[in-house]
Amino acid sequence: MDLKIKRKSTRTVNTSNLLESYPHDLQMYKIPPVEDIRLQEFETLALERLTLLRCLATATTLKGLRIYSDEWKDFVINELRTQGLKYYANLCDMSGCGTNESDLLARRKDHIGHFILRLAYCRTEELRRWFISKELELFKMRFMTMSPKAVEEFFKINQLCYTSISDEEKNELMPYLRESTMHQKIDSLKFYKVKFYEVLDLVKARKVYIQSGYAYIPDKDFISVLSAQYRIHLKQSLAIACHHLGEIEQDERLVGLLKGLHQSYSGNDYSDTKVIIPIESLDSLSVKSFPLCMRQLHEQLRLSHHLKHGGRLQYGLFLKGIGVTLEDSLRFWRDEFTKIMELDKFEKQYAYNVRYNYGKEGSKRNYTAFNCLKIINNNVGPGDCHGCPYRHCDPSNLKNRLKGYGIENQALNDIVDMAKKGHYQIACSKYFDAAHNTDLGLGINHPNQYFEESQKLLNVSNKVEIKKETKIVKKEQTNTIEDMDFDEISEWS
Secondary structure, three states, rough: OOOOOEEEOOOOOOOOHHHHHOOOOEEEEOOOOOOOHHHHHHHHHHHHHHHHHHHHHHHHHHOOOOOOOOOHHHHHHHHHHHHHOHHHHHHHHOOOOOHHHHHHHHHHHHHHHHHHHHHHHHHHHHHHHHHHHHHHHHHHHHHHHOOOHHHHHHHHHOOOOOOOOOOOOOOHHHHHHHHHHOOOOHHEEEEEEEEEHHHHHHHHHOOEEEEEEEEEEEHHOOHHHHHHHHHHHHHHHHHHHHHHHHHOOOOHHHHHHHHHHHEEEEEEEEEEEOOOOOOHHHHHHHHOOOHEEEEEEEEHHHHHHOHHHHHHHHHHHHHHHHHOOHHHHHHHHHHHHHHOHHHHHHHOHHHHHHHHHHHOOOOOOOOOOHHHHHOEEEEOOOOOOOOHHHHHHOHHHHHHHHOOOOOOOHHHHHHHHHHOOOHHHHHHHHHHHHHHOOOOOOOOOOHHHHHHHHHHOOOOOEEOOOOOOOOOOOHEEEEEEHHHOOOOOOOOO
């Protein structure tokens, strides 16, 4: 891939040649992009593609929907629209050969986003397996939505030389085809003769007739042939990308983005909340609407009147994200800490960093709350109580804590089982359902998302709107805490 990265550019995308480059919605991604692209667009397209693949994962892993079913497809498309990825939703729902400008620009984004993720997911065998799995699911879903005319055009564009068997041969094999084919009314189906190793998934499931090393497959199952080819192509392409990583990462602007992309958060950063949460309500809210990671921090703070550095960062930014003002936050931390220390010590060692989080000191950036991936991957040492309890707590301790919170045995066992299997965010979703006596099966990706969804369910009416003159920091000006200059916050320890 020869993407030239530009930090600033006023160039707009030229759509005059896009039809020649992208004649069809569905692509095999055999030719890499060769155009210039701005650094900001590079990152945006990478995150949007990652969001798309994560929607597929959520549909099967969290929602438990049968893959490729109508419910599965509808969930994915609706989730993409909710995430603001209408162009991906259209590509998944109306695959074809449209020629209007919006179709062509969508195909371009789809093409570039795929190749960027190749660079991010070629590093390890585990990342490659996940990427190939989700890209195959996406490819199959999009192929299955195409009209017969669009399928013929796809074959022609990609020079796929497969011809169906003659009517005479079909009639001769009809008794065997009926026994081996799951579809109804096979008289009207076309059958293709391919090498059996091209459709090993159908052979494994005994859904195809085999004779003399050839498999006879109906046109409705032809996606198995394409999927096998696509899988091989992706494996080879990822191996090539991994071989050339050293050259690509000579550009220091890309190293951090590509290495950390699989752990990046692509949802709402909750930096522009328009509500005010009074600190007097935190005790009740912690029981009703805090995720387990924040509830245990709140309880530890109330118990010991102190939190270690990691706990203060995690909890302090969460409070900021739900709508605790700077003034209330200072008062909240001051009231707790001064129960075990002098006021002068708090003002000298801790108050500065509360103001720092709110962008009032140091570099004056608008720091955002930790997302689930950041919390899960945090280092947690002895005596720390931050991090993700589903990952960092001993299963027996986790079970006792949940039992103390009144979680029923069946739900408790489900949560602990998910945590043991490493499905920490699914465990959090199950805790949400148990705590709210519901069965929403939310995909929890952020502690502040948990709080927001809980408040919606509880229909809380005591939130106060921020005044209109309050300044809301633009999203592109926000930073996550890992971007902090830690020399400036070293006192907060």
